[in-house]
Amino acid sequence: MLTDERRPAPAQPEPPVEAGARRRRRPWSTVVVFLSPALVLFALLVLTPIAIAAYGSFFEWNGFGVPTAFVGLENFHRLLVDEIFVGDLRRALLLVVLSLCIQLPVSLALAMLLNQPLRGRRVYRMLFFAPYVLSEVVTAVLFTMIFSPNQGLANHITRLIGLGDLGATWLAEPDTVMYSLFLVISWKYFGFHTILYLAGRQGIPQELHDAAAIDGAGPWQAFRNITLPLLGPTIRISVFLSILGTIQLFDMIWVLTGGPIRSSETLAVTMFQEGFKRSHVGYASAISMAIFLISLTFGLLYQRFVLRRDLEGAITTIGDRR
Amino acid sequence: MSTTVTEQSPRNRRHLVRGGVLHAVSIVVGATVLVPIAFGILGGFKDNGQLFANPFGLPKPWVPGNYLDALGSSAFWRQATNSLAVAIASTILVILVGAMAAYIFARYAFPGREVLFMVFAIGLMFPFAVAILPLFVLLREMNLLDNPLGVVLPQAAFGLPITIVILRSFFRGIPAEVEESAVLDGCGPFRFFWRILLPMSRPALGTVSVLAVVGSWNNYLLPLIVFNDAQWWTLPLGVQQFQSQYSADTARILAYVTLAMLPSLVCYAFAERQLISGLTSGIGKD
Numbered sequence: 313m314l315t316d317e318r319r320p321a322p323a324q325p326e327p328p329v330e331a332g333a334r335r336r337r338r339p340w341s342t343v344v345v346f347l348s349p350a351l352v353l354f355a356l357l358v359l360t361p362i363a364i365a366a367y368g369s370f371f372e373w374n375g376f377g378v379p380t381a382f383v384g385l386e387n388f389h390r391l392l393v394d395e396i397f398v399g400d401l402r403r404a405l406l407l408v409v410l411s412l413c414i415q416l417p418v419s420l421a422l423a424m425l426l427n428q429p430l431r432g433r434r435v436y437r438m439l440f441f442a443p444y445v446l447s448e449v450v451t452a453v454l455f456t457m458i459f460s461p462n463q464g465l466a467n468h469i470t471r472l473i474g475l476g477d478l479g480a481t482w483l484a485e486p487d488t489v490m491y492s493l494f495l496v497i498s499w500k501y502f503g504f505h506t507i508l509y510l511a512g513r514q515g516i517p518q519e520l521h522d523a524a525a526i527d528g529a530g531p532w533q534a535f536r537n538i539t540l541p542l543l544g545p546t547i548r549i550s551v552f553l554s555i556l557g558t559i560q561l562f563d564m565i566w567v568l569t570g571g572p573i574r575s576s577e578t579l580a581v582t583m584f585q586e587g588f589k590r591s592h593v594g595y596a597s598a599i600s601m602a603i604f605l606i607s608l609t610f611g612l613l614y615q616r617f618v619l620r621r622d623l624e625g626a627i628t629t630i631g632d633r634r
Numbered sequence: 635m636s637t638t639v640t641e642q643s644p645r646n647r648r649h650l651v652r653g654g655v656l657h658a659v660s661i662v663v664g665a666t667v668l669v670p671i672a673f674g675i676l677g678g679f680k681d682n683g684q685l686f687a688n689p690f691g692l693p694k695p696w697v698p699g700n701y702l703d704a705l706g707s708s709a710f711w712r713q714a715t716n717s718l719a720v721a722i723a724s725t726i727l728v729i730l731v732g733a734m735a736a737y738i739f740a741r742y743a744f745p746g747r748e749v750l751f752m753v754f755a756i757g758l759m760f761p762f763a764v765a766i767l768p769l770f771v772l773l774r775e776m777n778l779l780d781n782p783l784g785v786v787l788p789q790a791a792f793g794l795p796i797t798i799v800i801l802r803s804f805f806r807g808i809p810a811e812v813e814e815s816a817v818l819d820g821c822g823p824f825r826f827f828w829r830i831l832l833p834m835s836r837p838a839l840g841t842v843s844v845l846a847v848v849g850s851w852n853n854y855l856l857p858l859i860v861f862n863d864a865q866w867w868t869l870p871l872g873v874q875q876f877q878s879q880y881s882a883d884t885a886r887i888l889a890y891v892t893l894a895m896l897p898s899l900v901c902y903a904f905a906e907r908q909l910i911s912g913l914t915s916g917i918g919k920d
């Protein structure tokens with residue numbers, strides 16, 4: 313597809329003009345000059361690394377020089393029997409399920425709340441969204457302190473409500489660490505989804521709700537039969553972003569639980585451990601490819617089958633629809 | 635739903651109760667957000683003994699030492715400067731390069747345009763994590779480790795998809811007549827782009843800039859692998875390093891974390907609208 317650009321500009325006849333005489337000349341040189349910086353940057357630093365990962369995943373390779381020890385699908389085969397990798401998938405699934413069943417419904421409810429004529433709702437909205445602007449690292453360090461056994465806040469809270477020293481072990485116990493993580497993730501991201509839903513809700517014409525009220529619909533009926541269906545596109549995008557974000561989770565976990573507790577690793581953390589800490593670059597490339605294929609497959613299937621009806625909007629705008 | 639005038643007063647009472655419940659819920663949620671942040675801010679003013687004995691209340695007495703130490707250290711200011719410089723450079727680069735491409739995608743018809751655009755749009759689904767390992771290998775080959783460009787260039791590259799997608803749809807909203815009359819007046823594509831299109835697109839440029847700045851300011855994974863030398867560290871790296879260095883001194887860490895999150899919160903207070911419109915672009919308008 314790049315061949316279009318490589319043709320020498322003067323030799324190229326003018327492209328067929330769709331809009332007839334109204335369109336002015338569109339010389340190829342302009343296209344090339346304006347487009348090539350983005351293409352070069354994107355090809356060199358986004359596409360090439362992914363190609364290297366794809367290639368490297370078929371080798372046993374320590375990351376230095378050109379990979380030579382071709383092992384075929386061995387790395388991928390290893391993945392399937394690697395307890396930690398399979399555990400990564402299970403943990404990602406757990407986080408996705410928790411997000412879809414708890415975090416997003418709560419965000420939706422809060423968006424409905426913020427849509428009410430409530431004094432000070434601007435302040436509430438601003439407050440709910442604030443954690444989103446903090447970096448994951450800052451959030452993680454803050455919550456490490458909160459979960460710290462002695463001076464932490466979590467412990468004091470659990471003691472206050474009669475749960476003893478439960479808070480101290482939240483991040484240390486393999487059984488609870490994922491739930492603590494989910495808590496922190498929700499704390500940081502619920503406001504983002506609330507804002508999405510609120511924007512979606514405010515895009516629904518008020519006449520529909522007025523008409524429903526005149527016809528005698530109660531608030532729940534109006535929500536169930538008007539708000540929810542019309543919020544469909546927004547909800548589908550929010551679910552999409554939530555799942556994609558979970559698949560790629562790294563910073564939060566690396567800082568929050570880090571090192572020895574492999575019971576909280578995610579795909580990206582395992583990849584980082586193998587690639588950067590153990591120099592198993594070939595194997596880590598295979599994990600990268602797994603993340604890539606999972607994201608891409610999920611993304612494309614989701615776009616194809618779920619977002620199909622509402623391909624309007626920045627996040628999903630693919631192709632020309634004008 | 636009762637709407638007759640005679641029922642005004644019970645309705646009012648119901649409204650009051652409803653409002654009260656809604657406020658109560660909002661306040662509880664707001665407190666959930668606020669308490670960890672306040673714990674950080676106030677905790678920085680306590681010493682470790684106070685943190686242990688009195689985690690909730692105000693510091694008694696206020697101990698500014700931890701903040702003063704952090705503010706007095708060259709490391710903190712260096713990291714803040716590095717973060718800022720990297721964020722500004724990445725943003726300018728991604729906006730310039732992205733806007734140029736978006737202009738072509740919005741205004742020029744040529745075979746292969748939609749396929750090319752799709753390559754960028756699918757890039758929205760490429761996580762940093764996938765590319766980080768080969769990116770490291772590549773940057774090492776290009777001698778860009780321990781070099782700010784090693785962070786700026788990949789950040790700009792990964793920021794291109796969202797920038798192009800948002801700007802293209804904005805550029806399309808600008809009537810073709812604007813460009814036609816400019817061209818009739820003898821304006822070439824470069825002048826049009828630089829003098830007319832970009833100034834007209836300020837709201838959209840604001841939106842994508844805020845996204846780029848926030849993304850860069852908060853990025854951790856890329857600086858982590860590129861910057862080995864502490865002189866290049868950005869704030870997220872510094873915070874994490876500070877935490878492992880003083881792991882026993884909770885109050886000191888809280889002060890450092892607070893200082894690191896303050897710029898984000900202040901910027902958020904000022905650029906809330908751009909940030910939110912950037913994140914919700916395409917939602918709610920039909």
